[in-house]
Amino acid sequence: MPRKHKELHATPMLHVVSRGVDRQDVFERPSDRAIFERRLDDAFRKHQVELLAYAWMTNHVHALVRNRDGDVSAAIGETLGLYARHFNAITDRVGPLWEPRFWATPIESDAQLLQTVRYIHRNPLEITGTSKLVEYPYSSFAVYTGERRAPAMLCTDPLERLLDPVRHRKRVLRPQRGDRLPFAFLPPQTTTSLDEIRLAVESVVDAAPTTRLPTRLVTILLAVELRAGTTAEIAAALAIDEGTVRNKAHLARRRLARDPRFQILRQRIFDSLPVR
Structure with missing residues (x-):
């Protein structure tokens, strides 16, 4: 801070x-x-x-x-x-x-x-x-x-x-x-769209088609982390309400702290985003 x-x-x-x-x-x-x-x-x-x-x-x-x-x-x-x-x-x-x-x-x-x-x-x-x-x-x-x-x-x-x-x-x-990624309290240097996150999620899912992955949860987490939009914009794009976005993001952060597999999934999706 x-x-x-x-x-x-x-x-x-x-x-x-x-x-x-x-x-x-x-x-x-x-x-x-x-x-x-x-x-x-x-x-x-x-x-x-x-x-x-x-x-x-x-x-x-x-x-x-x-x-x-x-x-x-x-x-x-x-x-x-x-x-x-x-x-x-x-x-x-x-x-x-x-x-x-x-x-x-x-x-x-x-x-x-x-x-x-x-x-x-x-x-x-x-x-x-x-x-x-x-x-x-x-x-x-x-x-x-x-x-x-x-x-x-x-x-x-x-x-x-x-x-x-x-x-x-x-x-x-x-x-x-x-x-x-945000730089301390400052905005990211490169913007990320929700469509880019979705494509990255799809690429990871396609690489492991037989594995059931919490794609919705990790999509919301990355959308919030990477500031892909306001809470209202993310909610509208995912056809959910703003309260659900906040609750899911909170749940995802808690899971990220204790679940190594979820950590790996989030990192794989992040690494699938293009460098630009």
């Missing part, structure tokens, strides 16, 4: 995410992001916080930050607050621009750090596609592949020991099966 704000001062490295209220756009013109970066740079220097990696999207922002005996909450809060004043002034709007609290997840290992940087750098994929991801100007990806100079606000030293430019480029651009 994300770390509460009062604990952030004790965490050296964090993945921070903030989203526009009601998921509204927080950047409307290129100059908006430039102003956001200036506000961030000033606040981070003031509060002794370092920016290690980032991706500024349309309605949310990702930042990997390191606390240098400073105050991450104050640095982020000041950045978001000052930028909101700018945005409200130029768009003639009033009220909060960002959701009431930002999310911050502590980084506790090198493996988690690598996956977090990969997640951040893959965020613009839906905008750019794979071929032009490195050209996205509002991300630190091209900095760590050696294709763009680091801006003054970015501290690259902590990551350079872990990120070989060629390997990092391949790691980010090459899809992984795990991209279908």
Whole structure:
């Protein structure tokens, strides 16, 4: 779970995410992001916080930050607050621009750090596609592949020991099966449809035609796990009610925890999904 704000001062490295209220756009013109970066740079220097990696999207922002005996909450809060004043002034709007609290997840290992940087750098994929991801100007990806100079606000030293430019480029651009799974509290990098899950279930069933398998239960479990739709959408597609979806998903999670055969079945179906 994300770390509460009062604990952030004790965490050296964090993945921070903030989203526009009601998921509204927080950047409307290129100059908006430039102003956001200036506000961030000033606040981070003031509060002794370092920016290690980032991706500024349309309605949310990702930042990997390191606390240098400073105050991450104050640095982020000041950045978001000052930028909101700018945005409200130029768009003639009033009220909060960002959701009431930002999310911050502590980084506790090198493996988690690598996956977090990969997640951040893959965020613009839906905008750019794979071929032009490195050209996205509002991300630190091209900095760590050696294709763009680091801006003054970015501290690259902590990551350079872990990120070989060629390997990092391949790691980010090459899809992984795990991209279908949620990343902590964040959405999956690759969407999964209920039809894809059904096809994967059918392929596993066809491989073991004489074995009776709990296909309905595992289909519902994977649909919920992989966020193939809202509860209402899954219920409508399977011609059941929302309560049944929730109850079956709960039953499947309990079975997954104690039944090795069910674990194997779920994994086989997941492994049958295409990597993309």
